[in-house]
Amino acid sequence: MNDTSVLQKKEDRVVIGMSFGYHDSSCCVIKNGEVLAAVHEERFSRVKNDKSFPRQSLRYCLGYADVSIDEVDCIAYYEDAQKKLARQIWMGTIDDADPFRRKEVYRHICEQKPEDTIRDITGYSGHIEISEHHLSHAASAYYFSGFDDAAVLTVDGVGEWATTSYSRAEGNGLSIFEEVNFPDSIGLLYSTITSFLGFKVNSGEYKVMGLAPYGRPVYKDKILSLIELKEKGQYSLNMDYFDFLNTNRMYSDKLIELMGIEPRKPESELDQIHMDVAKSLQVALEEILLEKVNYLYDQVPSDNLCMAGGVALNCVANGRILREGPYKNLFVQPASGDAGTALGAAAIAWVGLFGERPKQKDTPHAYLGTEASSDEIHNLLMNSGVKFSDYRGNEEELAKFVASRIAEGAVIGWFQGRMEFGPRALGARSILADPRLGNMRDKINSLVKMREAFRPFAPAVMAEKASEHFALTAPSPFMLQTCDVESLIDLPAITHVDNSARVQTVSKEANPRFHRLLSEFDAITDCPIILNTSFNVRGEPVVRTPLDAVTCFVRASIDYLVLGDFIISQADIPEMWKVGVSNTPIKKDKDPRAIGHAVYTFL
Amino acid sequence: MSSNESKKRLAAELADKVYSEGNDFAQLLAFTGLLNTENKDASLSSVDSLNKDLIGVWKKQPETGSFVRDMAQSADWNYWAQQPVLNMEKAGKRVVLVGESVARGMLYDPSYTPAQVLSHMLNSQQGADEVEVIDLARTNANINILEEVVASCRQLSPDAIVIFAGNNWVGNRAYLNSVDNSYDISDSIKQDGIKGLRTRLTEALNSEVESFIDKVNSHDATANTEIYWVVPEFNLGDWRDPHINVHWLEGKGDNEKWLSLKHEAESLHGSGEFKASIECAKKMLELDKGDCSATAYILADCHQELGEYDLQRQYLEMARDAAIVDLTRSYTPRITNDIRNIVKVKSAQYDNKLIDLREVFSERFEKVIPGRELFLDYCHLTSTGIRTAMAEVACEISLSMLGKERTAKQFIENAPVVNAKDEADAHLLAAIHNAHWGQSFDVVSYYCKEAVDKSKDVLQIMKLFVEIQNKRLPIWMNNSLSEALDDISPQVKRYLFSMGTNCLDQLLFDAFSTCCSQHDIQLDSYLSKIQNSQHTVGNLDKINLLDPYFHSTSFSETQLIEGGANNRNDYYKAYMASSQFCFFTDAEREQQLKVTLKLVNQLKNEQRVFIKINGQVVEKVLASNEWKSCHITLPKKLLVAGINYVQLEWPEQILNANEHLERICSDINGQLVPEIYPIYGNVFSLEVC
Structure with missing residues (x-):
C-alpha cells in the first residue's frame, strides 16, 4: 500500500x-x-x-x-x-x-x-x-463587464469608511482615485428616508423605489437640502437631520420638522404624501448621481461605465444615467x-x-447557483405520490402547456436550471403570469406574494422583440434599468403608473427554455412578454430547491408549479400539504443569522 | 487637525492595536469593566416584563376575562395542553400544574396526562368537580418560561400550584456567553482544568435555581397559594449517554494514561474481574475527577455485577451529572443531584410541599435503581410512573388543601388507566425516541415488544415509519402517511410531525423487523427494497457520507447539521479512534471514495489514517495537520449488496493538554463554544460515487 x-x-x-x-x-x-x-x-x-x-x-x-x-x-x-x-x-x-x-x-x-x-x-x-x-x-x-476599459462608480451605505468610490480600470488594472467617506453617504440618505417612510432599512429601499412613481417630487428641494454637493466627487450630509451616528434611529427630530410630516408607522396606510416623499427622494438621487457621473466622465472619459453597490440596484436611476449621462455603455453588476x-x-x-485578469471578462448570464436534476425532481414527486405531468424529452409541449395556462390567467411557479445570483429572478426561480391582465398585479401582490399593493412587477421579453415594446437603448438581461413602455399591447400588470417598466430581455443563448416559453406565449397571444417576479413570498428568500418551490407553491396558492420537466397543479395537491406548509413558518428576523432593520447594518 | 480627525486617528490606532495584539487585548479591556459592556436592561427577569394579558399561549379576552389560545402564537400551541379556554370563574378549588414535557406526559399526551390523572384522583375522592386541575405544563419549558407561567397563572387565582420540573435546567448555556463571567470561568479552568469549568457552571446553575424558587415564593405572601414541587427522577437503570473519552486533563500524559486505564478496566470487566476493574476505574476517576461518564459507567457496571446497588446508583448518578460539562454535543434533559438538593433545601425554607420522585419510586417499588417499568426514556414516565407520581401529589393536596387524609394506594386504585392502543403508541414512540438518542438494541427492542404486546396495530405504524425515514421527504409530503392519518393517534401524529431529522435507523429497523417477523410480517424484504431504491450509489449522483443520515442514528452523535456539531466548525470531528460511516450499493461494480481529512494533534512521526471498507483496509493515507484529499477505489470484491461500512482508523497522536486548555480559555473569553474533548481527526468531506 x-x-x-x-x-x-x-x-x-x-x-x-x-x-x-x-x-x-x-x-x-x-x-x-x-x-x-x-x-x-x-x-x-x-x-x-x-x-x-x-x-x-x-x-x-x-x-x-x-x-x-x-x-x-x-x-x-x-x-x-x-x-x-x-x-x-x-x-x-x-x-x-x-x-x-x-x-x-x-x-x-x-x-x-x-x-x-x-x-x-x-x-x-x-x-x-x-x-x-x-x-x-x-x-x-x-x-x-466585458469592457477592456471603464470608469467605475460604486455607491452604497458604507463599507469601511468609504461610501462612494470613483475608479478607473483598464486591462488588469483597477484603482480607486477618489472616495467619499462616512458619514457622508448617498446610500444612508436613501436608507434614512426609507426608514422615515416606515420601511425596513437594509431591505425596504427597493419598495421606496417602487412607490416613487405614484408621487410628485414636491419634497425634492427639502431632500436636496440634506446634502451639499461639493467639488470633484465629494458631497456631505447635513448631520443635523440624521441621527444614525448617535442613536438607534436613522433620522433626527429636525428632519421631521423639515419635512413637515410625521414619519410613517411601519405597516400603516400609505398616503399620497408618502408617495410624494418617495418620488422626491428618487428624483434627488438621480440628480445627485448624474452630477457625480458627469464628474467621473471628466476624470475617466471612457465609453464605458460600470456600477455596483447597493445604490446601483436602483434601476430607475440606472436607466436615467444611461439615457442622460455621458457614457455610451453601462454595466451594472447583477449582484450589485x-x-x-x-x-x-x-x-x-x-x-x-x-498577474492577469480572470479569463471570463463578461457576465453572459447570472445562473450560477444550484440546480436539481430531472431524476432528483422525479424521485421527489414519485415519493410523495402527488399527481404530476411528465414532460421529459418534450420541452416544446411543456412550453405550450405553460404558455396556454398563462394566457388563461393562471399564475405559474417556474423552477428551471441553475438558480440566479443576485436579487432578481431571471427565469430560473420565477413566478410568471400574463402581463395583459388588469387584475394580475393585485392578485399576485395580495394573494400570491402577500405584499404591498403598490409594488410593481417586471416584464420578461424576448430579446429580439424588446424594442417593439420598450424604449430600451441596450439589452437588459439582468433587469437593472427601467425604460418607458412603448408597446401597442396594453400591459397593465407590468406597466408602472409613470409608464415605466423594469425590463428583462431574454435571449435564446442565455436561457433557452425561458425564451421558448416566451415564444410560445407570443405564438398564442401575439405578446412576447410575460410578467416575471421572484419565486418567494414576503419575508422569505427566493426558493432554491424543488422542495422550497413546492412549499412556496402551496403557501402562495400558485396555480401550477413547473419543476424542470414536471408540472403539478394546485388542484391536485393533497390536503396534508396545505396543513404541513401552514405549520412550516418562514424564518423570522429574530433568527440570530438575520440582519437588523432599525439602522443600517454596517453601523 | 480637528478633534474629530484626532478621534478618527485614535480609533485607527486602537483598531491597529486590537489587530496586532489579537483578541486577548480587547477582552482584557472588557474584563476590567471599564467598557461598561453589559446591557443591564437585559438582566431584568422575564417576570419584570411580563405581559399581563398572556398565560402561556392563552390571551385574555377583554369581554369575558377568560383566556383563549392566541392566534399569534399558534406555532407554539403544540407545546401546550390542547385546552381552548382557561376560564376565570372558579367552581371549587383550583390547582394549576406547571412543568415541562415530563409534566405533559410526553408520548401519551393528549390521551393521558399527569393533569388528567391528578384531576381524576382528586375528584374521585372528593366529589365531582370539587377540584379543578388546569394543565399549564409545556414541552421544552426552560426555567425562564416556568417563571413566566408561575407568575402569570396567578391571574387564575389558583389555590395550589404544582411545579413538576427540573429536567431542562442543566442545559442552559447563557452563563457562558456573558462577558462578565468568562474571565472567571477561564481563570477557574487555568487553576483546576475542566473541574474548574464544572464548578463555575454548577454555581451558576445553583444560583439560577435558587433565584427561581425565591421568585416563585415572592408572589405568595398575599396570594394564599400553596406551592408543590415535584422533583423528577431519572431513568438510571436503562439510560446510557453516548460514549465519549475523557476531556482534556491537566497533567502531562494524563490523557494517554486515562485511555490506557480505560482499556485495562474494560478488559478486566469483560473477563469478569470486577474488583480489579473497579480498582483500575478508580484510577481513571482520580484523573477525570468524576466529570467523565465513561469512568462512572464502568464502575456502575462492576458494582451491579457485584450486587452493590447503592454504589451502582452512586456511579450512575455521577455519569448522568457529568453531562453538565459536555458543551459541544446534545444530551438529553436530566435532573442532577445538585438541582434536586437545592429544590429540597430551598422549598423547605418557604414551607413549600415537596414530592421527591426518587424517594417515591424507591419506596413504592423497593428498587434502588428505577428503569423501564417507570420510564419511557431518560425522564418521561410510563403510565405507571405517572400514576405513582400523581398519587403522591394527590395525597399532599388532599391533606393540605382539602383536609382529607388518603393514601397513595387509595388514589392509585381509583386512577384512570390508559387504553391499550394509547399504551402501545406510547411504547412505540419510546422505541423511536430511544433509538434516536443512541440507546441499545436491548432497550429499543423492549419498547417495540411492549408496544406490539399492547396492540398489533403498531406493526402498521412500524412499516409506515420505515417508509418515512427512507423516503426523506418532509413528513407532510408523505402520501402513505396522508392515507393513514385518520387511523393514527394524536400523540403519534404530533411526534412524527415534529421529528426534526431523519436517519438510517438501522438499529430501530432491526428491532421493528424482529417484532414483525414474530407476527408473520416480513419487514426485512420491504426495508431492503426501499433502502436500495432510495439510497443505492448509482441511483444517486454521489452520496455525502458526512450527512448525519449516514453517520449517526443518535442526536448526540450528530454532526454537521447546518454547519457543525457546535455550530462553529464546518467539518466532522472524530472524538474516538475510529469513525464509521455507511452507504448502500448493489455491489455490481467498484465505487469511488473521495475523502478530505486531517489530523488534529501533534504528530509522533509519519502518521497514516487507515481507511477500511467493511473491515478491510483499502488505503493508508499519509496525513498531517493540513487538509489532504485522496481518491480511493473500492474494489467490487470488498463491497456487499446493501449496506456497507467505511471506517477511518485514526493514528495515535501526542495529546498536548496545556495547549488545548489554553485554547479552551481563549474560546470562552471570546464567547465561542470551546471543544473540551480531544479529537483524533477531522473530515471536511467524504463522498462515495
Whole structure:
C-alpha cells in the first residue's frame, strides 16, 4: 500500500470569494479564470439576508467546481475589517453616542477577525486575501463587464469608511482615485428616508423605489437640502437631520420638522404624501448621481461605465444615467449589493495571484447557483405520490402547456436550471403570469406574494422583440434599468403608473427554455412578454430547491408549479400539504443569522 | 487637525492595536469593566416584563376575562395542553400544574396526562368537580418560561400550584456567553482544568435555581397559594449517554494514561474481574475527577455485577451529572443531584410541599435503581410512573388543601388507566425516541415488544415509519402517511410531525423487523427494497457520507447539521479512534471514495489514517495537520449488496493538554463554544460515487 491515491496539487487555479458578517453573505468560485458558481447563503439557510458565514454556499461552490478545500489557492474576503473597526470605534467615541452603540463597539473589538473565522470554521490553512469593500464592489462590476476599459462608480451605505468610490480600470488594472467617506453617504440618505417612510432599512429601499412613481417630487428641494454637493466627487450630509451616528434611529427630530410630516408607522396606510416623499427622494438621487457621473466622465472619459453597490440596484436611476449621462455603455453588476462583493474580492485576488485578469471578462448570464436534476425532481414527486405531468424529452409541449395556462390567467411557479445570483429572478426561480391582465398585479401582490399593493412587477421579453415594446437603448438581461413602455399591447400588470417598466430581455443563448416559453406565449397571444417576479413570498428568500418551490407553491396558492420537466397543479395537491406548509413558518428576523432593520447594518 | 480627525486617528490606532495584539487585548479591556459592556436592561427577569394579558399561549379576552389560545402564537400551541379556554370563574378549588414535557406526559399526551390523572384522583375522592386541575405544563419549558407561567397563572387565582420540573435546567448555556463571567470561568479552568469549568457552571446553575424558587415564593405572601414541587427522577437503570473519552486533563500524559486505564478496566470487566476493574476505574476517576461518564459507567457496571446497588446508583448518578460539562454535543434533559438538593433545601425554607420522585419510586417499588417499568426514556414516565407520581401529589393536596387524609394506594386504585392502543403508541414512540438518542438494541427492542404486546396495530405504524425515514421527504409530503392519518393517534401524529431529522435507523429497523417477523410480517424484504431504491450509489449522483443520515442514528452523535456539531466548525470531528460511516450499493461494480481529512494533534512521526471498507483496509493515507484529499477505489470484491461500512482508523497522536486548555480559555473569553474533548481527526468531506 502506498500513498499514490493522494491527489497531487492539480494544475487548476482556484480562488474562492466570500462576503459575510453584515448582510447578504455569499460565496463564489473562480476556477481557471471562469466564474463557475456564486450563491447567496440565505438561499440555503432560508434566513432572509442571512449574514452568517457562507458554510453551505462554500460547500456548494467547491462541489460544483469539483475541487477540495486543500486545492484552493486563495480565499478572498471582501472587506478590510481593521479599517471598519476603526470607524466603529470612532462612532463609539462620538459625544452623546447612545449606550447601545458603545456596547456595539465592544462587541466589534472582541469579535473574531474574518480571517480567523474562515480558518476556524473551515480549517483552511492556505492564503487569505483581504480587499477593501468598495474595491470589491468595483471589481465585481469591471472585471465581468466585458469592457477592456471603464470608469467605475460604486455607491452604497458604507463599507469601511468609504461610501462612494470613483475608479478607473483598464486591462488588469483597477484603482480607486477618489472616495467619499462616512458619514457622508448617498446610500444612508436613501436608507434614512426609507426608514422615515416606515420601511425596513437594509431591505425596504427597493419598495421606496417602487412607490416613487405614484408621487410628485414636491419634497425634492427639502431632500436636496440634506446634502451639499461639493467639488470633484465629494458631497456631505447635513448631520443635523440624521441621527444614525448617535442613536438607534436613522433620522433626527429636525428632519421631521423639515419635512413637515410625521414619519410613517411601519405597516400603516400609505398616503399620497408618502408617495410624494418617495418620488422626491428618487428624483434627488438621480440628480445627485448624474452630477457625480458627469464628474467621473471628466476624470475617466471612457465609453464605458460600470456600477455596483447597493445604490446601483436602483434601476430607475440606472436607466436615467444611461439615457442622460455621458457614457455610451453601462454595466451594472447583477449582484450589485454586498453579495456581489464576493465576486469582486475573488477577482482582485485572482489578478494579484496570477498577474492577469480572470479569463471570463463578461457576465453572459447570472445562473450560477444550484440546480436539481430531472431524476432528483422525479424521485421527489414519485415519493410523495402527488399527481404530476411528465414532460421529459418534450420541452416544446411543456412550453405550450405553460404558455396556454398563462394566457388563461393562471399564475405559474417556474423552477428551471441553475438558480440566479443576485436579487432578481431571471427565469430560473420565477413566478410568471400574463402581463395583459388588469387584475394580475393585485392578485399576485395580495394573494400570491402577500405584499404591498403598490409594488410593481417586471416584464420578461424576448430579446429580439424588446424594442417593439420598450424604449430600451441596450439589452437588459439582468433587469437593472427601467425604460418607458412603448408597446401597442396594453400591459397593465407590468406597466408602472409613470409608464415605466423594469425590463428583462431574454435571449435564446442565455436561457433557452425561458425564451421558448416566451415564444410560445407570443405564438398564442401575439405578446412576447410575460410578467416575471421572484419565486418567494414576503419575508422569505427566493426558493432554491424543488422542495422550497413546492412549499412556496402551496403557501402562495400558485396555480401550477413547473419543476424542470414536471408540472403539478394546485388542484391536485393533497390536503396534508396545505396543513404541513401552514405549520412550516418562514424564518423570522429574530433568527440570530438575520440582519437588523432599525439602522443600517454596517453601523 | 480637528478633534474629530484626532478621534478618527485614535480609533485607527486602537483598531491597529486590537489587530496586532489579537483578541486577548480587547477582552482584557472588557474584563476590567471599564467598557461598561453589559446591557443591564437585559438582566431584568422575564417576570419584570411580563405581559399581563398572556398565560402561556392563552390571551385574555377583554369581554369575558377568560383566556383563549392566541392566534399569534399558534406555532407554539403544540407545546401546550390542547385546552381552548382557561376560564376565570372558579367552581371549587383550583390547582394549576406547571412543568415541562415530563409534566405533559410526553408520548401519551393528549390521551393521558399527569393533569388528567391528578384531576381524576382528586375528584374521585372528593366529589365531582370539587377540584379543578388546569394543565399549564409545556414541552421544552426552560426555567425562564416556568417563571413566566408561575407568575402569570396567578391571574387564575389558583389555590395550589404544582411545579413538576427540573429536567431542562442543566442545559442552559447563557452563563457562558456573558462577558462578565468568562474571565472567571477561564481563570477557574487555568487553576483546576475542566473541574474548574464544572464548578463555575454548577454555581451558576445553583444560583439560577435558587433565584427561581425565591421568585416563585415572592408572589405568595398575599396570594394564599400553596406551592408543590415535584422533583423528577431519572431513568438510571436503562439510560446510557453516548460514549465519549475523557476531556482534556491537566497533567502531562494524563490523557494517554486515562485511555490506557480505560482499556485495562474494560478488559478486566469483560473477563469478569470486577474488583480489579473497579480498582483500575478508580484510577481513571482520580484523573477525570468524576466529570467523565465513561469512568462512572464502568464502575456502575462492576458494582451491579457485584450486587452493590447503592454504589451502582452512586456511579450512575455521577455519569448522568457529568453531562453538565459536555458543551459541544446534545444530551438529553436530566435532573442532577445538585438541582434536586437545592429544590429540597430551598422549598423547605418557604414551607413549600415537596414530592421527591426518587424517594417515591424507591419506596413504592423497593428498587434502588428505577428503569423501564417507570420510564419511557431518560425522564418521561410510563403510565405507571405517572400514576405513582400523581398519587403522591394527590395525597399532599388532599391533606393540605382539602383536609382529607388518603393514601397513595387509595388514589392509585381509583386512577384512570390508559387504553391499550394509547399504551402501545406510547411504547412505540419510546422505541423511536430511544433509538434516536443512541440507546441499545436491548432497550429499543423492549419498547417495540411492549408496544406490539399492547396492540398489533403498531406493526402498521412500524412499516409506515420505515417508509418515512427512507423516503426523506418532509413528513407532510408523505402520501402513505396522508392515507393513514385518520387511523393514527394524536400523540403519534404530533411526534412524527415534529421529528426534526431523519436517519438510517438501522438499529430501530432491526428491532421493528424482529417484532414483525414474530407476527408473520416480513419487514426485512420491504426495508431492503426501499433502502436500495432510495439510497443505492448509482441511483444517486454521489452520496455525502458526512450527512448525519449516514453517520449517526443518535442526536448526540450528530454532526454537521447546518454547519457543525457546535455550530462553529464546518467539518466532522472524530472524538474516538475510529469513525464509521455507511452507504448502500448493489455491489455490481467498484465505487469511488473521495475523502478530505486531517489530523488534529501533534504528530509522533509519519502518521497514516487507515481507511477500511467493511473491515478491510483499502488505503493508508499519509496525513498531517493540513487538509489532504485522496481518491480511493473500492474494489467490487470488498463491497456487499446493501449496506456497507467505511471506517477511518485514526493514528495515535501526542495529546498536548496545556495547549488545548489554553485554547479552551481563549474560546470562552471570546464567547465561542470551546471543544473540551480531544479529537483524533477531522473530515471536511467524504463522498462515495
